[in-house]
Amino acid sequence: MRYPSHLFISLMFAIALGAPTQAQELPDVAYLDGTFVLSAAPGDDEPPMGKLLVSAPLQLISQDGDWFQVSMQGWTQAGAERIIYAAPGIRVLHAVLSKSAVETLVFSEKTEDPDTFLIWTKTELQGWVNAPDLKPGLQDIWARAEPLFAKRCTACHQRRIPHHYTANQWTSHLKVMGPRTGLPKDDQFLIRAYLQYHAKDANRLGSAIVR
Ligand code: HEC
Structure with missing residues (x-):
């Protein structure tokens, strides 16, 4: 069977241009600057799936007004x-979910943490965030x-050196030191993420990381 030539030409034209989609106009990966609620669908009436935390790397899938559909890759521990978290065994917190949201996660490769022998699974999360504050790089x-960090963590002692501690040690220290700063939780999370991404073992956080 032969197709009419005008159909063939318009088909070739469409292939050459590529199908126009909204996602192509959005940057590939952007980093969340703050804590944001994650929803299953755009709109406030949906029960939240959980929250995303500062420095979470988000891939933008689509946009609906102020709402962004995002995908995030990270790692979870069985059970x-x-x-x-950002990487296997490295507890840089990127998302905290409700029980029901766990059913929407997509799990892939598994790896063993050489230090603890715990099994970690690569995990993909999708959802919607309202007017997220996104930055093109972590530097921002x-x-x-x-x-x-320079001002609020030096009120009682000398400035500590970020790379003298591991990312997980910073998790423990910030549990005690964070509240001592008197800063709001979000600022404590920001300082924690900063110290973790500049920790002794920050290279294990992945090649996409810009320090
Ligand atoms: C209100 C005072 C105060 C503030 C503010 C404070 N610290 Fe401390 N920090 C202490 C004291 C006191 C110690 C000694 C150990 C202890 O009491 O836990 C300490 C110890 C530490 C240690 C060493 C712990 C160890 O066992 O090696 C680190 C690291 C640290 N602080 C980091 C921070 C960071 C980061 C911040 C800012 C988020 C901060 N501190 C803010 C009082 C403070």
Whole structure:
């Protein structure tokens, strides 16, 4: 069977141009500057799936007004899938989910943490965020974290050196030191992320990381 030539020409034209989609106009990966609620669909009436935290790397899938459909890759530990971390065994917190949201996660490769022998699974999360504050690189986020760390973490003692500790040690220290700063939780999370991404083992956080 032969197709009419005008159909063939318009088909070739469409292939050459590529199908226009909204996602192509959005940057590939952007980093969340703050804590944001994650929803299953655009609109406030949906029960939240959970929250995304500062420095979470988001891929933008589509946009609907102020709402952005996003995808995030991270790692979870078997039995504790409600918490998504940046890398296997490195507890840089990127998402905290409700129980029901765990059912929407897509799991792929598994790896063993050489230090603890715990099994970690690569995990993909999708959802919608309302008017997220997104930055093209982590550097833009650290620009806000550095002065906070320099000022608020030196009130009682000398400035500690970020790479003298591991990312997980910073998790423990910030549990105690964070509240001592008297800063709002979000600022404590920001300082924690900054210190973790500049920690002794920050290279294990992945090649996409710009320090
Ligand atoms: C209100 C005072 C105060 C503030 C503010 C404070 N610290 Fe401390 N920090 C202490 C004291 C006191 C110690 C000694 C150990 C202890 O009491 O836990 C300490 C110890 C530490 C240690 C060493 C712990 C160890 O066992 O090696 C680190 C690291 C640290 N602080 C980091 C920070 C960071 C980061 C911040 C800002 C988020 C901060 N501190 C803010 C009082 C403070």
